[in-house]
Amino acid sequence: MPAFTKILIANRGEIACRIQRTAQALGYRTVAVFSDADADAPHVQMADEAVHIGPSAVQQSYLNSAALLDAARRSGADAIHPGYGFLSENAEFAAACDSAGLVFIGPSAAAIELMGSKRRSKLAMLEAGVPCIQGYQGEAQDDLTLQREAQRIGYPLMIKASAGGGGRGMRLVHQPEQLLEHIRTARSEALHAFGSDELILEQALIEPRHVEMQVFGDQHGQLIYLGERDCSIQRRHQKVIEEAPCPVMTEALRQAMGEAALKAGRAVDYVGAGTVEFLLDARGQFYFLEMNTRLQVEHPVTELITGLDLVALQLQVAAGEPLPLSQEQVVLRGHAIEVRLYAEDPAQNFLPQTGQVLRWEPAPGVRTDHGLQEGQWISPFYDPMLGKLIAHGATREEARRKLLRGVEDCVLLGLESNRRLLANLLRHPLFASGQFSTAFIAEHFADDPSLQPRVPSxxxxxxxxxxxxxxxxxxxxxxxxxxxxxxxxxxxxxxxxxxxxxxxxxxxxxxxxxxxxxxxxxxxxxxxxxxxxxxxxxxxxxxxxxxxxxxxxxxxxxxxxxxxxxxxRTHAPVLGQQGVHSGTLKAPMDGAIVDVLVSEGMRVSKGQLLLVLEAMKMEHPLKAGIDGVITRVQVNLGDQVKNRQILVEVE
Structure with missing residues (x-):
């Protein structure tokens, strides 16, 4: 009997569509799951069958393991692919799938649990002989211990959510007096995003490159690496551009980093697709950052330079088949670059955007992985990433040139996106040279026109x-x-x-x-x-x-x-100019109120934090625009609010 025949994809959006394309091409039946907000989404329409799993909020739908397992039972699915995000790195969910007799298309629950903890995984990597950054990864989590350890490590340092990823629960601290405030916000964001407020501290490497190794293991003991990806172009510790191979990689460095990645994988008997992430300094020294026990967002660049379908490999390995190639057979050809298309406004400090997609046309000549369709509403409940554009060329410059044209020719109307930012990044001479670090956007791109309000010519x-x-x-x-x-x-x-x-x-x-x-x-x-x-x-x-x-x-x-x-506005009445600062605080987007720090009658100062809004998996501080007294607070903790809704009034 085959290992499985019908796969439930426990995810949404572009990755759910991406997995279905390969699964269906290989003859598998697919089952989509959807929340209220995604009832008509493309990943639902694409599937052979679909099951409603709950309200729009992720905790009641895509993070509801009981609902997902019930959907598998009702649909007759015998395997679950978690995609990335949501429950993809949740050890309890992987174990629950196994207990229910379902094939979990990913590594073992034990590997997920260990590598999902930045604290425990770093201890394991030190034991395995993988180079690691100096830091604190102890069990004690009280403020006094963290302050003492921070002093030992020295500044600048990074606070990281032990269970985190994607920049959430992560803070860079330059001075001791900033530490406690950043610990508080990192804990809060980590708890909301991952259900754990455990933190680690690490020495901050200044201007490193972020380089990761794609590893793949099967159930027969074979573990290989498929080359590296450079993910150094980031903002708020979130990747914006990824490419393969790394522009400064040498054969000797690739082999050393690949062997270190294999040490990490062997330490947990790794099976399936995984990524070992490193920081690479200017001297060519690299240090373990974390291991992601799932398919990565940026996996297409590896697919384009190796000629492999990583989702197909995942399905083969999960079905018990051996990997179809050895380390010696891995060949890297050409260069591939990927950009992430986000519903966000870079001119408003990358504020996530919601609204209706009025026009959507992917550009010809580049690969576009997406889950979009015209008429679709982009809601505040999920990550603002809409899709990815990926180009391949014989050289890095050819790939860059193709991708730039693809970004320029892509049509997305109806809501703001980071498309202008992406095009300007790809045009930038320093990016074109390949000589950049994780500090590139902050140091060399801070004055770019794409970060300012759009002025039409x-x-x-x-x-x-x-x-x-x-x-x-x-x-x-x-x-x-x-x-x-x-x-x-x-x-x-x-x-x-x-x-x-x-x-x-x-x-x-x-x-x-x-x-x-x-x-x-x-x-x-x-x-x-x-x-x-x-x-x-x-x-x-x-x-x-x-x-x-x-x-x-x-x-x-x-x-x-x-x-x-x-x-x-030819026939609209001419309005007088409004004041620069307002005593009315409005929601900058749809979202949920996760903290209310003021009450009516309180005196506040301009710039003082009043509320915290959570939208698209990030927390957004909302501050007073003027000095004054709170006259009305129109929201409570947990309220869902609409864009431009009045939240607080200051007189």
Whole structure:
């Protein structure tokens, strides 16, 4: 009898779709699970069967192991693939699958449990002879012990959630007086994210590279490594760009790091796909960071340089088959780079974004792993990552060039994303050179325009005015083509973006041509075609195409610099300028209130922390904009709030 025939994917979004593609291609039946928020999601539509597992909140759905096991029982699934995130590194869930007679497509519960604790795994790695960073990984977790150990280690140092990952529960501390505050926030974030507030302390390496080794083991004792990935381009300790191989890797260093990764895997009798992460300093010394006992988000770059399907290997190993290749047969070809597409606004300190996907078109020529469809709502309940774009080339420069074009040509309209940031990162000369570290964004990218509010160019404003005019004229039956009224005066347009407003004048010319003036700049345009999704225009004699969405006086316009959202405010009343600071604190996004630090009647100072909002798996501090007295607190601990909802009023 085969080991399993039907796989339940205990996950959502792009990774659920990714696993299903391979599983279905190999002849397996797939079962999706979904929460209330994901009832119509692409991963649900793609599956052979789907089971509803609970409300939108992760604790009641994707983190509800009982509901997942019941879904497997009801659907007749005989294996569970956890993907990444959620319960993928939960030892109790892996053990529960085994007890229920289900094949858990991953390593043993014992390996997950040990490597899931940064504290215990570091102790195990020291014993196994794997190079480790100096730090504290003891059982005592009281403030006094952590202060004493921090003094011993020295500053700067890192606080890390022992059970954590993805930058949550992690803080960089430069001075002793900052320690207790950072311990408090790290504990709180770790407890909410992972159910454990246990911390470790480590000496902070300044400007290292983050390099990880992909390892794979089977049930017959074979363990190999499939090369490395460089994940140094990060913000808030979350990876933004990953590539393989590492630009500064040598054959000798690769072999040494690979052997260290195998030592780590052998220490826990590792089976399946795993990643051993290291920090690499400027001297070529590397140190164990952690081991992720699951498939990584960035696994596609390894697939593209090795020619292997890592999900297929996971299924083969879980079915008891031996690995189909030996270490000597692992060959790395070319270079691959991946970027993570997030629903976030880099100009607002990377604030996660929610809303409806009005347009979605992956770019041709690059691999795009995603779980998106037009009309879908991006909710506040889950991680803001929407998908990944990956390019492969014979050289690193070819891969970079292909990926840059792919990012520029990708169409995502309806909500803010980090697409403009990604394009500017890929264009940056230092990134192109390959000589960077984990400090790259903070030190060399802090003044990039993508981190500032988007200001449309005069040409973009002219295109917007032409599209507003074209659609208005079409709706009223005007032919435009060949029409001209010499006596007509220019039409005045006022286009807005947030609190900004721009004035333009549009004149009709012969043969359907338009003249648009914005401040001192003028443009001759002709709309050659516009079907509501894509337009072809001629601008000052140059023909170009761009995607757009125009509805009810709102225009989303796609360009190589990211999407642009403009409103036609021509007939809206002119409002006086609002004050810079407000006594009304509003929710910056949908989310849940996880801490209320004030009450009515309290006096507060500008910048004082009032509330903590949790959204998309991160905590967001909400602070007072002015000095004053709290007159109203309109939320309680645990409340779900909507974007722009009034939370607190200060007088």
């Amino acid at each position: 005069a040409e973009e404003l002219a295109i917007a005015a032409a599209l507003f005019y074209h659609h208005s004229a079409s709706a009223h039956g005007s032919t435009l083509r060949g029409w001209r009224n010499p006596a007509s005066v220019p039409l005045d347009y006022r286009l807005g973006l947030n609190e900004q407003l721009w004035s333009l004048q549009l004149s009709t010319q012969a043969l359907g041509r338009l003249r648009v003036q914005q401040a001192e700049q003028g443009f001759d345009l002709k709309v050659l075609g516009a079907d509501g999704r894509r337009t072809t225009l001629e601008i000052n004699g140059l023909r170009r195409h761009c995607a757009y969405r125009l509805e009810a006086g709102e225009l989303w316009l796609n360009s190589a610099n990211g999407s642009l959202h403009l409103e036609d």
